[in-house]
Amino acid sequence: MGVYLGSNAVDMQGGFVSGGSSGVKLQSKTVTPSENTQTVNPDSSYDALSSVTVEAISNTYIGSSVTKKSAATYTPGTSNQSIASGQYLSGAQTIKGDSNLIASNIKKGVTIFNVTGSYNEATGGPTLQSKAVSPSESTQTVSPDNGYDGLSKVTVNAISSTYVGSDVTKKSAATYTPKTTDQSIASGQYLSGTQTIKGDANLVAGNIKSGVNIFGVTGTYAGGGSSGGNGNNNVEAYAITDTNPSVSFKTASGTIKIWGYGTITSSGGWGGQTTSLVAFEGDKYHKSAIYGGPSSTNLSLSISNGKLTGLPSGLSAISAIVTRGI
Incomplete structure (x- = not known):
């Protein structure tokens, strides 16, 4: 109360x-x-x-009555070995490894701890294959053929010293005629064709104005002619006896004409040949005929790389003079 x-x-x-x-x-x-x-x-x-x-309990606290397990080592065998749950590992638990656990030490076809054996008792070891591979522009994985356990060696063939990669820029054949400005063939490319810088048989001192240098050739031509007459009356002439003649006129102007004789050989009936006489008359030629009068054919003569072109086909012999007015 x-x-x-x-x-x-x-x-x-x-x-x-x-x-x-x-x-x-x-x-x-x-x-x-x-x-x-x-x-x-x-x-x-x-x-x-x-x-x-x-105060809080430490998150790493281990009770005094929790079972503690000190360090231990386990060597694998034919049966499982367990580390029981419900205990605290106060020491490292080591499952041993063995460097001999490799395929070549295990009977062929038998798997031990995920390693499949390749040892063949009959041969004293695995059946190995020697292979060769040629490099390419794609990655290659070289594996043994069926019936082999592995590779004894792989020979990687040498890359050719003349190999050119597929992505290297290729430049096909081209021809360059010299002119007043430079022409360039760019670097960084592979020349798959010949690059030709043209020459000209007329690039001689007598065809270039006196004192003028063209591509390293200094001219000597002063104009006019030694005859003292009109320049239009002067003529250059070459005697030719070759069916593929070389000529080098001092001037690049004026009509080219031919005078003289030659023969043309052509196939005849029954496997024979026919040889006809031709007469060159300036800008045309006449060909002999079995019946009727000789036929006349026009010519178009020119100079290419120092050679006279435009002569009739089948020409087998010639004795003539080629002229050019200057």
Whole structure:
């Protein structure tokens, strides 16, 4: 039974139980968890506890009654070996390896720990193959053929010293006629065809104005003629006896004409041949005929690379003079 005294009530033992906190001295305490039960009381100078802080258990804490397993080593055998659960490994557990666990040490066709054997007792070892491969522009994987366990060696043939890659720019044959400006054949490309810089038999000193240098040839031609007459009356002439004659006129202008005789050989009936006499008359030639008068054929003569072109086909002999007016 309680007795009312002022604003505070007391129990029969004299402890404060109500009426505000102004008459009570409280204490805040902290406790660390342990594996033993702990009762937290206020110290003697305090009436009660205002709060108790229970510190966290470490996330790496291992209880004293948890089974501990020290370091151990396991050598693989024919049956499984277990490391039981529900225990803490206080030492490393080592499953041994063996460098001899390779295919060539295991009977052919037998698999031990995922290694399939290739040792063939009949041959004293695996059946190996020697292979050769030629390099290409694609990656190649060289594997043994069926019936072989592996490769004893692989010979990689040499790349040809004249090999040109498929992506290297190729330049086909081309011809360049010299002119007043430079012409270039670009670098960084492979010449798959001949590049021809043309020459000209007329590139001689007598055809170039005196004192003028063209491609390293200094001219000596001063114009006019030694005869003292009109230049249009002067003529250059070459005597030719070759059916593919070389000529080198001093001037590149003027009509080319031919005068003289020759023969043309052609196939006849019954496997024979016919030889006809031809007469060259300036810009045409006459060919002899068995019946009727000789036929006349026009000529178009020119100079190409120092050779006279435009002569009749089948020409087998010639004795003539080729002229060019200057």
